[in-house]
Structures are given as structure tokens and as C-alpha cells.
Amino acid sequence: AQKVTQAQTEISVVEKEDVTxxxxxxxxxxTYYLFWYxxxxxxxxxxxxxxxxxxxxxxxxxxxxxxxxxSTSSFNFTITASQVVxxxxxxxxxxSRAAGNKLTFGxxxxxxxxx
Amino acid sequence: xxxxxxxxxxxxxxxxxxxxxxxxxxSGHRSVSWYQQTPGQGLQFLFEYFSETQRNKGNFPxxxxxRQFSNSRSEMNVSTLELxxxxxxxxxxxxxxxxxNIQYFGAGTRLSVL
Numbered sequence: 001a002q003k004v005t006q007a008q009t010e011i012s013v014v015e016k017e018d019v020t021x022x023x024x025x026x027x028x029x030x031t032y033y034l035f036w037y038x039x040x041x042x043x044x045x046x047x048x049x050x051x052x053x054x055x056x057x058x059x060x061x062x063x064x065x066x067x068x069x070x071s072t073s074s075f076n077f078t079i080t081a082s083q084v085v086x087x088x089x090x091x092x093x094x095x096s097r098a099a100g101n102k103l104t105f106g107x108x109x110x111x112x113x114x115x
Numbered sequence: 116x117x118x119x120x121x122x123x124x125x126x127x128x129x130x131x132x133x134x135x136x137x138x139x140x141x142s143g144h145r146s147v148s149w150y151q152q153t154p155g156q157g158l159q160f161l162f163e164y165f166s167e168t169q170r171n172k173g174n175f176p177x178x179x180x181x182r183q184f185s186n187s188r189s190e191m192n193v194s195t196l197e198l199x200x201x202x203x204x205x206x207x208x209x210x211x212x213x214x215x216n217i218q219y220f221g222a223g224t225r226l227s228v229l
Contacts, residue, residue: 033215043203045220052215091158095214100171101148103207103218105158 002027004094006106014114019079021109023092026073029053032096034068034075035103039089048090051075082113117142119221121206127227133194136224140187140208146170147189148218149181152203161204164189165212193226201228 003026013019025034036048049061051068058067063083067076079086089110093103120139128134140147148171149161160173164183181191187208193200203225207218 031214035217037220042222043205043225044222045205045207047217047219050215050217097214100214101146101163101209101212101216101218102160102171102173103148103150103158104160107157 002104004106010110012112021077023075029096035093037091121221138206144208146209150205
């Protein structure tokens, strides 16, 4: 069985502060992918990043960065210098070889960036 | 390139009725998946279609069904609607089957069952 846990339900920050979203996952598969999606008020889930289980290199893409640690089964996501437009619900998701394209989502973290 | 298109955006139905939701994937994408989003259960996988065949199914009752056409467009149907079926239904498309494919989502259909 797969499981994704996002312990933070809501985070409120002031513009230009950094925001780190936590994600912990469980899977028995050794081959899997992790994703972050953003859901603005319009409802559409917007793909942000993808990482596979064999690549623990952490990267930065613009204002986004992520920290993947297999030893702790965590895949944390950071928004640097947050902006009001970053206000949304952020979801961490997992897909594994056994589940194919099926995504297992965490409960989501609502981020509110105040001006 | 057009994104995933879902119609209608909003629906209001009454208990016992049935409903059909439509999804047009990104051009060239052959896999379509459906998800249900509710405040209580979060985002849950309904099913995936590829080459007009259901490839994977979530833990939902048989009242939830779907199909995919030769042009990869997909429909999902819910029969004998219950109040608990009120939700945002999201469709996602990807190039192929298999883990790791990036799924691109539509804006969803918000279904209200009265």
C-alpha cells in the first residue's frame, strides 16, 4: 500500500518569506516517482516537479527547490521569496511501479502569502 | 497547445439521477485518468483508460464507470447519484501508461448532488 502524509494543513507567511512544505511517503516499491502539484482557487492541479527514486540529487528551479531524502522517506518542497501568487494548496503525490499512472496524494497544504 | 478540457464545469443534480462528465486530453496524450476530490477524503483515484481500455481502477462502487474513445477523449458516468458524490472531478492526461508519467490536469467538473 502507498501513503503520502503532509502534516502541515495550512501555512501563512508574509510576502518574500521562504516557505517549506513537508511530505513523507510510504511505499514497498523500490522504483517510484514523487511529484508536487499546485492547486490555485481555479481548481486545476498544476504540475510543478517530479523526482524518481533513483535520483536523490536536490535541485533548484527558479524560486522552487526540493529536498529528497530516501533515508527518511521525505520529499520536501521550498518556495523562496514567496509571492502573493503562490497562495494555493500544494499536493505531494507518489506513483510506483505497482500502481502505474495512479497517483496517491497527500492531504495537501494550504499556503497563504500575505502582502 | 491546448490543455486538458473538462465539460461541463459545474453541474447540479438530485439524488437518484445519473450524470456524464467529459474530458478531452492534451493532443497526443493517450492515457486519461479520473480523480475525485472531496474535503473529507481528499484526492482519490477513480480509474485510468488507455487505448480505449480501463487499465487501472480505484476503490469506488460500480456506480462509477467510464470509457475512452478512439480519439482518447474520455467520459465518466455516475449512476444513482448520492449526496456523497458531491465533489470536484478531475481528469488528467499523460502521454503513456506506466509510473512516472507526468499527468496534466483539467480544471475539473464540480458536481453538486441535492
